[in-house]
Amino acid sequence: MSTLSSMIKMIVLAYVLVILFPINVIDAKIGVTWGRISSTQLVPSMVVDLLLQNKVEEARIFNDDDSVIEAFGGSNIGLSIGVSNPKDVNSSTTAIDFIQDKIAAYPSTKIRYVVIGSMPALSTAKYLNEPFDNVVKAIKFMQEALNESGYGEKIKAVITNSFSGVLKPNITKPSDAEFLDDLKEPITEILDVYKQNDSPFLIDFFPIAYINAYNIEPNYVFFDNKSSYVIHDNGFIYTNLFEFVHDSFLSALCKLGANKTKIVVSQIGWPTDGFPGANVVAAERFYKGLLPFSLSNKGTPLRPGRPIDIYVHSLTDEKQNPAGIPFTRHWGIFMSNGEPKYNIDLSGQGRDEIFPNMAKGINRMPSRWCVYNADGKDTEKVMKEFTFACANADCTSLAPGGSCSMLNFRENVSYAFNMYFQYHFQNESMCKFDGLGQVVVENPSRNGCVFPVETVKGNKRNKQLAAAYGNKRLHVDAALFLVLISIFLVLF
Numbered sequence: 001m002s003t004l005s006s007m008i009k010m011i012v013l014a015y016v017l018v019i020l021f022p023i024n025v026i027d028a029k030i031g032v033t034w035g036r037i038s039s040t041q042l043v044p045s046m047v048v049d050l051l052l053q054n055k056v057e058e059a060r061i062f063n064d065d066d067s068v069i070e071a072f073g074g075s076n077i078g079l080s081i082g083v084s085n086p087k088d089v090n091s092s093t094t095a096i097d098f099i100q101d102k103i104a105a106y107p108s109t110k111i112r113y114v115v116i117g118s119m120p121a122l123s124t125a126k127y128l129n130e131p132f133d134n135v136v137k138a139i140k141f142m143q144e145a146l147n148e149s150g151y152g153e154k155i156k157a158v159i160t161n162s163f164s165g166v167l168k169p170n171i172t173k174p175s176d177a178e179f180l181d182d183l184k185e186p187i188t189e190i191l192d193v194y195k196q197n198d199s200p201f202l203i204d205f206f207p208i209a210y211i212n213a214y215n216i217e218p219n220y221v222f223f224d225n226k227s228s229y230v231i232h233d234n235g236f237i238y239t240n241l242f243e244f245v246h247d248s249f250l251s252a253l254c255k256l257g258a259n260k261t262k263i264v265v266s267q268i269g270w271p272t273d274g275f276p277g278a279n280v281v282a283a284e285r286f287y288k289g290l291l292p293f294s295l296s297n298k299g300t301p302l303r304p305g306r307p308i309d310i311y312v313h314s315l316t317d318e319k320q321n322p323a324g325i326p327f328t329r330h331w332g333i334f335m336s337n338g339e340p341k342y343n344i345d346l347s348g349q350g351r352d353e354i355f356p357n358m359a360k361g362i363n364r365m366p367s368r369w370c371v372y373n374a375d376g377k378d379t380e381k382v383m384k385e386f387t388f389a390c391a392n393a394d395c396t397s398l399a400p401g402g403s404c405s406m407l408n409f410r411e412n413v414s415y416a417f418n419m420y421f422q423y424h425f426q427n428e429s430m431c432k433f434d435g436l437g438q439v440v441v442e443n444p445s446r447n448g449c450v451f452p453v454e455t456v457k458g459n460k461r462n463k464q465l466a467a468a469y470g471n472k473r474l475h476v477d478a479a480l481f482l483v484l485i486s487i488f489l490v491l492f
């Protein structure tokens with residue numbers, strides 16, 4: 001037979017295949033998390049507007065605040081919400097109630113994931129000594145209720161996971177990775193639910209924690225290929241930490257038979273203050289590599305060409321986050337006044353000099369600061385007022401590596417007084433400090449150390465909510481802390 005006719009056959013066959021099995025190229029999605037443990041908060045509708053202007057398609061909040069869920073209605077932005085305590089979903093009834101209140105009540109909001117707890121393997125099982133079984137049950141009750149009420153196709157009940165929370169320590173290459181022995185059984189149960197529902201496995205990943213704890217070559221966490229460090233694994237070459245961590249999870253999942261489970265990075269970011277290496281230059285460099293990498297669908301050595309959705313952490317700083325590790329208050333892309341801190345192209349095209357659009361409609365308080373009048377002969381009294389101010393407002397920029405770590409003691413005290421004063425929306429009675437405070441109009445900021453001016457009271461948080469919320473996120477903080485310690489035991 002002629003080659004022509006076999007060629008025609010092949011072309012026809014190719015057409016038939018394409019018609020029968022269209023190749024769906026799905027691009028990775030870039031989302032943004034929005035933590036809200038702060039005295040001033042952006043108004044939810046303002047945030048939706050901000051995300052739309054910056055073409056962000058996905059968002060994740062850490063709780064189930066009605067005003068936020070409602071504000072996302074009609075925006076077509078996918079929204080992930082959270083159940084803070086897995087024990088709150090301990091029956092079909094509680095799951096159904098949650099769905100009624102938070103999902104069915106807002107039909108025009110596109111809910112994507114219901115995240116149960118925050119890194120529960122780490123914070124619940126290890127830190128709080130609560131059985132991980134509660135988490136497994138919560139996932140099952142929630143997904144079952146979602147399926148029965150017709151939401152299961154679109155909405156998945158999931159948990160988030162951190163490297164040191166669920167994987168065995170001391171690995172030197174991704175293929176060595178496996179889940180901790182005591183988690184293998186419960187995670188397998190969760191993965192069964194995931195398989196039946198086509199749910200992804202979510203990982204939270206904070207690269208700066210790895211740099212500082214492992215003392216690894218800092219370039220290895222960035223995507224600009226400037227690191228001379230590489231890891232070889234069965235013929236695969238790992239040139240950055242992201243691929244290493246992603247494929248470690250993947251290897252561990254494969255060992256539990258979850259070869260097809262998709263991985264989504266539910267939190268990844270770079271902080272800008274309060275820690276060595278936490279600054280705007282590094283954050284800009286990090287995102288300039290990360291976002292185009294995500295959108296390129298380049299994938300990783302074990303899964304080349306596959307999209308990896310990521311959630312950039314976070315939209316704004318959280319000045320009331322428990323400050324166990326000072327950088328946990330400085331994840332924001334935006335300052336509290338709505339101005340972006342650095343260039344970041346949230347559309348993922350890696351364009352230079354792209355500042356995201358500003359949040360609109362935020363007003364600053366007048367240019368007034370509270371400083372230490374340097375009258376303190378009684379050092380004990382000064383220390384007492386300094387400590388008091390820092391205990392009640394945010395002093396994490398003074399921490400080693402922070403943007404204000406170069407201040408002398410007197411300036412330190414001024415910084416603390418000002419933070420306290422601004423936190424109280426410049427109420428003059430909050431600048432007394434037993435006769436040591438003084439309101440001034442010259443800006444005391446210097447050398448990259450900014451003495452901020454608060455924004456006008458916007459969505460002031462309700463105190464009770466703040467307390468409950470702070471508590472919950474304490475787990476995340478404790479989790480991060482554990483990540484830092486356990487990191488000495490893991491990899492490299």
Ligand SMILES: *[C@@H]1O[C@H](CO)[C@@H](O)[C@H](O)[C@H]1NC(C)=O
Nearest residue numbers: 223224225226227228229239
């Ligand atoms: C990274 O750099 C190495 C040489 O150091 C080069 O072989 C490799 O192609 C580079 N990769 C990319 C993605 O640029």
Ligand SMILES: *[C@@H]1O[C@H](CO)[C@@H](O)[C@H](O)[C@H]1NC(C)=O
Nearest residue numbers: 395398399400407408409412
């Ligand atoms: C300023 O305060 C920070 C945070 O409490 C502390 O680490 C630093 O040593 C202080 N600097 C001086 C000069 O006292």
